[in-house]
Amino acid sequence: MIIHHPPFTIHHFTSLGSTNDHLKAMTAAPEFTCVFADEQTAGRGRRARTWHSSPGDGLYLSILLRPQSGSSSKIPLISLMAAVAVAETLIERGVAGVDIKWPNDVLINGRKVGGILAEAVSGGSEALRVILGAGVNLNHQSFPPDLGETATSVAIETGERIAVEEFRDQLLDKIAEWYEVWKRGETGLIINRWQQLSTYACGQRVTVNLDDEKIAGVTAGLTETGALRLIVGAGEVKTILAGEVMRLRKTVE
Ligand code: BTN
Numbered sequence: 001m002i003i004h005h006p007p008f009t010i011h012h013f014t015s016l017g018s019t020n021d022h023l024k025a026m027t028a029a030p031e032f033t034c035v036f037a038d039e040q041t042a043g044r045g046r047r048a049r050t051w052h053s054s055p056g057d058g059l060y061l062s063i064l065l066r067p068q069s070g071s072s073s074k075i076p077l078i079s080l081m082a083a084v085a086v087a088e089t090l091i092e093r094g095v096a097g098v099d100i101k102w103p104n105d106v107l108i109n110g111r112k113v114g115g116i117l118a119e120a121v122s123g124g125s126e127a128l129r130v131i132l133g134a135g136v137n138l139n140h141q142s143f144p145p146d147l148g149e150t151a152t153s154v155a156i157e158t159g160e161r162i163a164v165e166e167f168r169d170q171l172l173d174k175i176a177e178w179y180e181v182w183k184r185g186e187t188g189l190i191i192n193r194w195q196q197l198s199t200y201a202c203g204q205r206v207t208v209n210l211d212d213e214k215i216a217g218v219t220a221g222l223t224e225t226g227a228l229r230l231i232v233g234a235g236e237v238k239t240i241l242a243g244e245v246m247r248l249r250k251t252v253e
Helices: 019-025 076-092 154-158 164-183 187-197
Strands: 002-005 008-016 033-040 058-065 098-101 105-108 111-123 126-137 202-209 214-222 228-232 236-240 244-249
Touching (some): 019 058, 019 126, 076 105, 076 111, 076 126, 076 187, 098 187, 111 154, 164 187, 187 214, 202 228, 214 236
Antiparallel strands (some): 058 126, 098 105, 228 236
């Protein structure tokens, strides 16, 4: 089924492997094509993880963006901007305890409720495409044991069910607004809003798992391209481009 929700054209499927994979294969699709599925049988997360995508419980969607050439340093901000949009949509719906963990995990009361998988595709003469995938746990009552204590849903946290398609449309509107900000180059607004919404942004003792090492430090905000600043040792500042952040304990005084 095709639904028009300007500027988006939504392709709605009952079941897909992964909405990101499906959209990636639509090589000629115009910007703002959106692939949405009631369930995914091979939903993917960051760092080669799977994304639990049971039918009707969550929001599983991917959006095609075609950023102008010359904007490559700003590309990482697209996934931060999407996390901001998810967090704002939850907050507007009255959900309390919403947080963002760098770079783009959306949490409620410290547990993960949403994630972003942004994949850039380019090569040869093809113009850059960004497949922006978002997964949000809305109506799940439970999760598989391997997700243990780490995952949650809006229903678990608030006791209320959410109409998935209503949430989808609200989120799409937020993403469209923030993408306009991104296209205008007002990236400071994205960074500021991300920092406002994240208790992890500044003054948090964390460890960061990099591929081959683990470093500990205190967070000191984001760089203008969305990397995480970490104070390690005696005031040395490291810039983290990719990694898994874990909080050690509460705010540093
Ligand atoms: C993460 O690991 O935090 C990112 C999760 C992203 C999941 C979404 S669900 C829709 C889209 N299709 C996928 O296969 N993954 C993303």
